[in-house]
Amino acid sequence: MAEELTPENPDTETPETEEAPIKTRKNGLYPGVSDELAENMKSGWADTELHGLEPIAQASHTADRRAALSAAFPGERLVIPAGNLKTRSNDTEYAFRASTEYTYLTGDQTQDGVLVLEPRPRGAAGHNATIYLLPRSNRENGEFWLDGQGELWVGRRHSLAEAEQLLGIPAKDVRELAAALKVAPGPVRNVRGHDAGIEAALTDKVTAERDEELRVRLSEARAVKDAFEIGELQKAVDSTVRGFEDVVRILDKAEATSERYIEGTFFLRARVEGNDIGYGSICAAGPHATTLHWVRNNGDVRRGELLLLDAGVETHTLYTADVTRTLPIDGRYNEIQRKIYDAVYASQEAGIAAVRPGAKYRDFHDASQRVLAEKLVEWGLLEGPVARVLELGLQRRWTLHGTGHMLGLDVHDCAAARTEAYVDGTLEPGMCLTVEPGLYFQADDLTVPEEYRGIGVRIEDDILVTEDGNRNLSAGLPRQADEVEAWMAELLKQV
Numbered sequence: 261m262a263e264e265l266t267p268e269n270p271d272t273e274t275p276e277t278e279e280a281p282i283k284t285r286k287n288g289l290y291p292g293v294s295d296e297l298a299e300n301m302k303s304g305w306a307d308t309e310l311h312g313l314e315p316i317a318q319a320s321h322t323a324d325r326r327a328a329l330s331a332a333f334p335g336e337r338l339v340i341p342a343g344n345l346k347t348r349s350n351d352t353e354y355a356f357r358a359s360t361e362y363t364y365l366t367g368d369q370t371q372d373g374v375l376v377l378e379p380r381p382r383g384a385a386g387h388n389a390t391i392y393l394l395p396r397s398n399r400e401n402g403e404f405w406l407d408g409q410g411e412l413w414v415g416r417r418h419s420l421a422e423a424e425q426l427l428g429i430p431a432k433d434v435r436e437l438a439a440a441l442k443v444a445p446g447p448v449r450n451v452r453g454h455d456a457g458i459e460a461a462l463t464d465k466v467t468a469e470r471d472e473e474l475r476v477r478l479s480e481a482r483a484v485k486d487a488f489e490i491g492e493l494q495k496a497v498d499s500t501v502r503g504f505e506d507v508v509r510i511l512d513k514a515e516a517t518s519e520r521y522i523e524g525t526f527f528l529r530a531r532v533e534g535n536d537i538g539y540g541s542i543c544a545a546g547p548h549a550t551t552l553h554w555v556r557n558n559g560d561v562r563r564g565e566l567l568l569l570d571a572g573v574e575t576h577t578l579y580t581a582d583v584t585r586t587l588p589i590d591g592r593y594n595e596i597q598r599k600i601y602d603a604v605y606a607s608q609e610a611g612i613a614a615v616r617p618g619a620k621y622r623d624f625h626d627a628s629q630r631v632l633a634e635k636l637v638e639w640g641l642l643e644g645p646v647a648r649v650l651e652l653g654l655q656r657r658w659t660l661h662g663t664g665h666m667l668g669l670d671v672h673d674c675a676a677a678r679t680e681a682y683v684d685g686t687l688e689p690g691m692c693l694t695v696e697p698g699l700y701f702q703a704d705d706l707t708v709p710e711e712y713r714g715i716g717v718r719i720e721d722d723i724l725v726t727e728d729g730n731r732n733l734s735a736g737l738p739r740q741a742d743e744v745e746a747w748m749a750e751l752l753k754q755v
């Protein structure tokens with residue numbers, strides 16, 4: 261990457277402007293810019309303003325979401341930041357990912373953006389929304405080519421007028437927001453954890469409890485997905501299916517290298533078709549499959565062992581899939597692998613069957629766990645009766661985690677929701693959740709026969725609650741063992 265201009269000599273000229281001199285993001289004024297060059301750079305640029313832009317596809321949905329939030333907090337100013345770049349090392353940053361709350365309410369993903377819902381004046385009901393963004397770079401004062409956030413360095417931004425057309429929200433310059441918030445009267449709440457500058461401006465005006473209520477509300481609001489969101493989740497899953505197919509086709513290359521080849525292959529699909537991966541891909545071969553969040557992905561890939569691949573593409577609009585398949589690396593499950601796989605499959609079938617409107621959220625977990633407990637008793641790993649095993653939770657030595665979670669903009673979506681609205685709640689049409697039972701026999705678990713040790717199996721699908729039951733969004737990937745083998749054989753034929 262090119263380096264930004266740095267001060268060779270802090271006393272040399274700076275661009276002459278009426279306003280404050282341009283500063284680098286780092287530490288100084290830009291030197292070595294002659295008056296002639298500064299003057300030259302001001303002009304000779306075409307007007308590229310875009311007119312008559314169509315609103316983004318989700319604009320009417322984001323308006324509905326803002327209206328629902330407005331109704332929940334009458335008379336209060338609500339501040340929802342996108343967040344800022346985070347330093348990775350020195351002057352390099354992690355890829356920016358806008359906050360879920362901001363994306364949900366605006367459809368925008370611009371770093372440093374802030375949505376403000378301002379109570380309407382004179383006691384009128386509702387709020388006026390304004391989105392605060394960094395405008396196009398000024399060419400007169402040189403910021404477009406001299407500032408670290410200048411468009412010449414980071415790319416063209418939308419003008420505020422363009423953003424208004426796209427998002428359907430009036431837009432203002434974000435550089436004026438913090439000072440305005442500091443002096444604005446009246447009650448205010450902020451979504452914390454995204455923008456330290458905004459938090460500093462509001463520090464005397466907010467409380468942790470009231471801010472948390474805003475976050476909880478936004479988390480619960482996302483439980484039922486609208487038509488746009490369901491379409492995006494299906495896109496995320498469809499790209500994920502293609503990513504899994506990609507991985508099967510390169511298993512020989514992974515054998516020759518490591519789990520990293522699998523990680524990189526899936527990532528390629530995610531970056532080409534979507535925004536990114538929705539979470540760190542778990543590419544766990546052999547005994548690594550028994551580590552629930554194995555993301556180091558630096559192990560060997562060996563024939564005769566299983567690959568547990570848990571990965572999801574995140575769409576350009578930031579909705580993610582979350583899918584797991586446990587595949588035989590050589591294309592055929594051996595006897596013990598298949599025995600464990602079939603048990604997990606039966607558990608998942610029971611779990612998916614329990615997903616329907618009106619069911620308690622916990623029902624699918626209970627149904628899946630019951631099947632696994634029955635198998636563990638049948639295999640002699642636990643002493644029955646099954647009811648006692650379940651009551652004491654003894655199966656959990658090998659089932660380890662909950663059977664699923666809400667899915668959406670976050671892989672573990674709605675995570676701030678209250679217990680009564682989530683795990684103690686009831687399923688409704690439009691909710692989307694994973695059903696992902698697993699069995700994990702650690703390599704050093706002396707309580708199971710040796711042949712079980714080092715085997716981990718999880719099967720995870722993304723299930724939409726419909727009016728009359730459910731729809732498996734990830735049905736494009738086979739789950740039943742024979743079907744997995746046939747699917748792999750077909751893909752490997754094409755290599």
Ligand code: GLY
Binds near residue numbers: 539570571696
């Ligand atoms: N990929 C993390 C999970 O399945 O919840």
Ligand code: MN
Binds near residue numbers: 665694720
């Ligand atoms: Mn999951």
Ligand code: MN
Binds near residue numbers: 570571582583584720
């Ligand atoms: Mn997963």
